[in-house]
Each structure stands twice: as structure tokens, then as C-alpha cells.
Amino acid sequence: MSAPTVDVICMGNAIVDVLAYADETFLSEHGLTKGTMRLIDAQQAAALYADLPPGIEASGGAAANTAVGVASLGGEAAFIGRVGTDQLGAVFTHDIRNAGVRFETPPASGLPTAQCLVVVTPDAQRTLSTFLGASQQLGPADVDVAVIDSAAVTYLEGYLWDPPEAKEAFRAAMLAARGADRRVAFSLSDAFCVDRFRDEFLDLLSGPVDVLFANETEACSLFEVDSLPIALRELRGMCDIAVVTRGADGSSVLVGGEQIDVPAAHVDSVVDTTGAGDLYAAGFLYGLTHGLDLRACAELGGRCAAAVLGHLGPRPQTPLSALLDS
Amino acid sequence: MSAPTVDVICMGNAIVDVLAYADETFLSEHGLTKGTMRLIDAQQAAALYADLPPGIEASGGAAANTAVGVASLGGEAAFIGRVGTDQLGAVFTHDIRNAGVRFETPPASGLPTAQCLVVVTPDAQRTLSTFLGASQQLGPADVDVAVIDSAAVTYLEGYLWDPPEAKEAFRAAMLAARGADRRVAFSLSDAFCVDRFRDEFLDLLSGPVDVLFANETEACSLFEVDSLPIALRELRGMCDIAVVTRGADGSSVLVGGEQIDVPAAHVDSVVDTTGAGDLYAAGFLYGLTHGLDLRACAELGGRCAAAVLGHLGPRPQTPLSALLDS
Secondary structure (H helix, E strand, C coil): CCCCCEEEEEECCCEEEEEEECCHHHHHHCCCCCCCEEECCHHHHHHHHHHCCCCEEEECCHHHHHHHHHHHCCCCEEEECCCECCHHHHHHHHHHHHCCCEECCCCECCCCCEEEEEEECCCCCEEEEEECHHHHHCCHHHCCHHHHHCEEEEEEEHHHHCCHHHHHHHHHHHHHHHHCCCEEEEECCCHHHHHHHHHHHHHHHHCCCCEEEEEHHHHHHHHCCCCHHHHHHHHCCCCCEEEEECHHHCEEEEECCEEEEECCCCCCCCCCCCCHHHHHHHHHHHHHCCCCCHHHHHHHHHHHHHHHHCCCCCCCCCCHHHHHHC | CCCCCEEEEEECCCEEEEEEECCHHHHHHCCCCCCCEEECCHHHHHHHHHHCCCCEEEEECHHHHHHHHHHHCCCCEEEECCCECCHHHHHHHHHHHHCCCEECCCCECCCCCEEEEEEECCCCCEEEEEECHHHHHCCHHHCCHHHHHCEEEEEEEHHHHCCHHHHHHHHHHHHHHHHCCCEEEEECCCHHHHHHCHHHHHHHHHCCCCEEEEEHHHHHHHHCCCCHHHHHHHHCCCCCEEEEECHHHCEEEEECCEEEEECCCCCCCCCCCCCHHHHHHHHHHHHHCCCCCHHHHHHHHHHHHHHHHCCCCCCCCCCHHHHHHC
């Protein structure tokens, strides 16, 4: 087994976000549940966009954000996901490559690049409506086994379970990673997503997944409980490392019988939480692949999350490597 | 003469900005002069974009930003400018309309929507490289005389002098506004732009222009002097009202023999100056069309400028009308 040449390869939906501020009334008028992601079709996307206040466009996608975070810290990162042959696909491709991430999945013609309409409420929460478009056209053939073999960690987003073909790609990637004796990391992505695939996700956790990322809501949804301590107790021992992020309360790492609690990093002003969980995972996985202990991994994750909370958009606007000195 | 039903109609290039942070080295390596705008063709745009760090996309265009600012304050605003039939044209159209601006210019097919590649340096200065694309296809036939007749102020950007057809549209709009006994406002836009069209701009100022907007550099460039006091002396009496913005030093309004100096509004942290001048003009013109005295106009202009200095992108992210209470 040769040493890995890639730190983290991420696989997920290749999405351009449209982010706009709106108040709670906008959410209720459009049947949106704050803090969650729902899938919409092209017509629903057009209708919601027509009502959306002026916004900005920024490359997104949960696992793609994580790959960018790892690269921004100075790590070697790769991404697998599919865009369309349109202007937004070119934007996504430009942004991830120029962030230093290896991205070779060819674009699909036919469907437009996936879009996520992100409503940011005054409490900085984000509510996502995703039109998967070309992202759905990811399949097992897109899994570059050579890159996965060469990557210390293969990181997969729960959102990939929605497009049926992508689920097969997800399974192929996990198999390849396990076959090469690499680590598999997995994010639960969203409470509704957990609700759709609870049993399958539980099987993954007791099976091929080594490192789990979840926020409080997702962890509680997984076990259908209201109490975080109960969810943490259930998670204990399900996979090597389980990381639960708790917003302003920091994060908890469960490993063996131990629980490591780390406070949140300081942020002057929280403007938009989009991408915070993805960047936490980036910092944690960078640490894990660079010899940091688990507490330091969690602390770096928190600092990376904090780096995207002060602006609209899911990715860092300046290099995260500056955080490594602090 | 009936009372105006539109406060400000703005005419200019319809542009989507791509904004990215980079350091001074990036500017010098790409032959860019900090704080200025240069025109580039499609090939140059592709080459510069290939090198540009990851960015965000945000609707821009100087006069369009001003129109959005007026609407965001609660004023009646309209915009004339041309986009293409592509995804970015749809983004521009969505953003300006959902900001409450009347925008009826039909898109052009053939050329892509104009793009401005904005490099933001650590000192928050912005350096612009603009590919005019479909914006060049604006002509006199696009000037909606009925709307101009109904607008208290017709606001035009100096940048419009670059595309030859648009210059004719500019002239047509001025003629219509003068014919309807409305005010004509004009922004010098950029020091290089002034350099290209100095004599014509001086003719406009001693002719149809009632209200001039310029920053220090542009005012000095207009008279080819290094000293702002000299430039201010030259400007005095050239048009009814001349407004010179001076960044952190605030702004000066020249009217008759008088000079009104107003300090800059407080900003916690200046992140990106893109759009600050455009939003200053929005606040000033809103004030002018709502019975504020000139000092109050300048103060409101400063507050509107401050509202876009704290984030990447040229337009306000939340309603400016909140500033009217302060």
C-alpha cells in the first residue's frame, strides 16, 4: 500500500448557489422549512427564483465546499461531481479548479448545472431549495478508482443518496476506498435527507463509514429522538469517529468511549451559515490527514467554519491556510 | 409639464460582475492599474478569467447599481441597458427587477451578457476589466422617451461613451430629458474613461448636464491637474451641482459659489469598494428627488455607499430604506 498522494477526495452534487436575504414571511409563503434542504424540479426552481429577492451567485455543493476548504488549507483535494455545459457549469468548474482542487468529471450536455436557491434569514440561518439538474447524471462510471486509491480519505455527502444513479456511484466509491484500505467519511447532510434514508444511513454507519459528520438536528433525526445526549449515546461505537457540530455551542467528537467537546471559534458577526458545516468537515479532515490529534482537528474545523460565517456564500473568500498559524 | 412619476431613470452598461480577491502581484502580472477600468475583448476576458481566483457573481453595472440603490431607498427607479439571452442575462434581469427597478430593454441575441472581472485587493480597492458583450448593442432606439419624460432625473454613466452606438443612445436620452425640462445627471465613471473623452465630457458639463458625480481622481483627470482644490475650482460653475466623492474623506458638493463638505459615514470594516460611488449617487439623487437639502443629500449618499463597503459585491444586500430613519 503506497502512501496517499491526495488527502481528501470529495464526491457530491456540483451546484451553483443563488443566495438572497429574505425574512421568515418569505419562507412561510413559499412552504419552506427553515434550516433544511428540499429538492425541487425545474419548474419549481423557476417559480421560486422569480420571487426571490436579488441575490449573488456562488459555487456551492456540500462536498465541493469541503474539497475547496481542504485545498484552501494547503491540502491535496479532489472532487467528483457533474455540471452541465452552461455558463454556471463553467463558473463551478473555474471556481473549484482555481481553488486548487483536482476536478476532472466531464460536464453533461442536456441538463443545466444544478442550482440551489438559498434563502438567508435575519438570524443567518439558510434554507435550501435544490434543483439537481446535471448533478443527477453522476454514476458509477464517474468514480475515478485510481484517485480514490490514492486518497487518504474519501468524503461523501448524504445528499448523494437522492439521485438514484449517484447512490450507485457513492457505493462504488466506498467500495474502492475500503478496498484500498483508505478511510471513508460521510456527512448526514440534512435532517430531511436523514428522514428519507434513515435505515440505509444506519447501515452505512455500522458498515463502511469510518468518520461521520452530523449536526445536532441530523444526529437526533437519525435516531428519531429529541435529546442530543441520547443521540450521542446511540452514535457511540457506531463508527470509528463521530463528529457532531452544535453551532454556537461548538462540536463534540466521539471516539471509542471518549467524548471530546470543543467550543466554537469566535465570530464577530454571523451573517450567513451556508457552508459552515462543510468547512468544519474540511478543517477536521485536513487535521486528520496531517497528524493533528482529534481535539486539534475539531478546533481547526471550528475555525474554518467561522471563516465563512461572516459573509454571504458557502466558501472562504481568502486562503484558510492563514488559520494554521493561529 | 406633469409631475414626474419616476424619480431616477439610469442608463448604462448591463453587466454581471465576477468578484475575486487577489493581491497586488496579480494586478502587476496581468498589467492592471489599480482602481481603474479597462475594456477587454472576449479572448482577453477568457484569459483573465482562467487566472482569476475563485469568485462570486453579482449583478453590477455602474448606473444599474445606482438604479437599484434608488429603488432600495423606496424611490421609483428605471434602467435602460442591454443583456444577452444567456444565463447571466437572466441573472441580471432577475436581480434588477426584483430590486424594484423598472427594466424593459429587450435582451439581444448573439453576444453574451457583459461581464466585469473585478479584482479586489487587500486594501479593498477594486480594479475592473470589462467585456462589454451585449451592452454594446444599446442604441438610440432603446431610449424610452416616455419614461425619460416622466423621470425627474435621467442619470447616465461616462462608461456609455465607449460603445459608439450607446453614445448615441446617451445623446438621445439627454435630449429627451432636456426637452421635457427634467434634470440630467452624469457620472465621470473612471479616470481612464475621462482621459479617452475629456473634451466631449467638458462639453457635456458646460452643456446639458445639471448634476455631475466624480471622484477625486476623475475630477483631477478631467482638468489634467494633480491638486483636488484646483479641480474643484475649475468645476465650480460648470454645471448646477457638482459632487466630488473623496473616499474616507467624505464628499464635497459645489453649488453656485458654495462648497458643502460632508464627512464619510462610519464603516466598521471596508471589505470591497465596488459600487460605493454608484450607491453614493443613488442616495444623493434619492435625496434630491425627495426634497432633501444638498447637505442631507450628500450625507445620505455617504450612508448608502457605506452600506456596500462591508461585503464583496456592488449592491446592497438588505433594503437601504432602513438608512432613512437614521
